[in-house]
Amino acid sequence: MKSILVTAGLAALCLLLPTILVTRWVGAAGTRLEESSSAAAGTGGPAVAVASAADEGYCSTDLRKILRRVLTSCGLAPKTEAGGAAPSGGGELRGCMPVEAKSVATVSGEDFNALFLPMKDRGGILEFDKDSADLDAEDLALVDKLFADQRGASYFFVVSRASPEGSVTHNRELSRKRAESVMAHLRETFKDPDLDKEVGLLWLGEEFAQLDPSFCEWRRSGAADSCKPAELNRSAFIAWIDCKL
Secondary structure (H helix, E strand, O other): OHHHHHHHHHHHHHHHHHHHHHHHHHHHHHHHHHHHHHHHHOOOOOOOOOOOOOOOOOOOHHHHHHHHHHHHHOOOOOEOOOOOEOOOOOOOOOOEOHHHHHHHHOOOHHHHHHHHHHHOOOEEEEEOOOOOOOOOHHHHHHHHHHHHOOOOOOEEEEEEOOOOOOOHHHHHHHHHHHHHHHHHHHHHHHOOOOHHHHEEEEEOOOOOOOOOHHHHHOEEOOOOOOOOHHHHHOEEEEEEEOOOO
């Protein structure tokens, strides 16, 4: 009799064990699903790796190509005259001049500007006084607001220009000074140790990629009720670019 009871008990346990295991597996799977859903919704659960730079909808193949060329050709890593790395904050000449810009862009000025139009919400235009590279209070406020709004982006572009008044040589130098003014302010204000890895300078003088009236709708430091071509191009275009390369 005893052996019959033992046999019956073992048989019952064998029948019950699969049910117990399945129940545990289903419960564990439900927990993992809940954790995944919470992480995706940002409401808790395990941390999920996030890219250091977003990949916004405006990151076209052409824009990525130009971005790579600017990063490698226009010097996000500053150089000394001897060719070595310069210490951060040294105020050294960085960036690309107009002739170099044409080879970097490899597109027409009109097409070059069109690549940046979708960045309206991430960019702004600093409008300088005629023949000046000085940043006024309105310029500084716009630079500070846009640079502080990084949102995980990796690269901050400063693309400066000059309107056609004056000689080509003078306007090249003027647009360079405008880009360098922005960089000097960023160094002084933000004390960012990664600044030389983040900020790309491109100065275009009057020779390449003059801005058209489409950019009048951007945030600008100039008079809101006036957007003449000369005013728009005495400028530096600034924006964080959220493209993954």
